[in-house]
Amino acid sequence: MKTILATTDFSPVANNAVYYAADMARAIHANLLLLNTCQMPVSYNEMGVMMNVEDVLEIAEKDMEQFVTQLTRENWGDLKIETEVRLGVFFHELKEVCEKVEPYAVVMGSQGTTEAERFFFGSHAVHAAKNLMWPLITVPAGVKFGQVKKIGLACDFKNVLGTIPVEEIKTLVKDFNAELHVLNTGTEKAFDPDLVFQSGLLQEMMEGLDPAYHFITNADTGLGILEFTEQNHIDLLIVFPKRHDLLDKLVHKSHSRQLVLHSHVPVMALHH
DSSP states (O other): OOEEEEEOOSSHHHHHHHHHHHHHHHHTTOEEEEEEEEOOOOOBGGGTBOOOHHHHHHHHHHHHHHHHHHHIIIIITTSOEEEEEEESOHHHHHHHHHHHHOOSEEEEEOOOSSHHHHHHHHHHHHHHHHHOSSOEEEEOTTOOOOOOOEEEEEEOOSSHHHHOOHHHHHHHHHHHTOEEEEEEOSOOOSOOHHHHHHHHHHHHHTTTTOOEEEEOOOSSHHHHHHHHHHHTTOSEEEEOTTTSHHHHHHHHSSHHHHHHHHOSSOEEEOOO
8 A cells, every 4th residue: 555654743734744745645545644843952050850751742742633633634534644742853754754654655735834834844844855865745835736637757868778767757757647748958959979878768668648748948047947837737747857957957046945935836856
């Protein structure tokens, strides 16, 4: 049975991502695992207040129980929901849980409504997108799960054989019965033999999916991708952190951060 892992700190932004994950789990007949990671607060010596580990975990467990009860009441009663509450550093705990359950995908919120939330969620989302080796979907605030009819794949057509996780993409497209749109983010030239060769390889690799190919002409690649996803009603955008120059450019010029924090559609980070 497939498992979708959703992280939450019970804030509106995080919980919206949980709702997205719950609907996605139902759509592909998967279980839902909710993860809350809490850290020990700084002791307020001047106030004489000190919370111990047991107190922190007890509060988190109660919050999780109330949230699951809320989910069950809101039409997710037919979904198998499991929970895990951990004390520690967010990414470390997330990675450990992923190694244990091997999720179909991890889902988390990508941005908040206040500057503090944008910083908090943005830091976690961008770091996880670049470093977590399991498929990660970052969900913008307020975005609800609907039918995934169109999946966008941002690709620079460099070393496609060694950088693109074809089987994962095929599984995703088939699970949602979606159209695949390949967005060429490389540099446009009058004639580039390697681009022709790599595009031919990709077509062979994607046999059976019949993807549509598009060239992003905007000099600002990130902006061009965002415009394309909005204009063509893309429901999920796939990017490849580390393996391509795209996310390095984005982080440097806010490329990956721009995609993760400003995309109006969910972004999935895949690693080969």
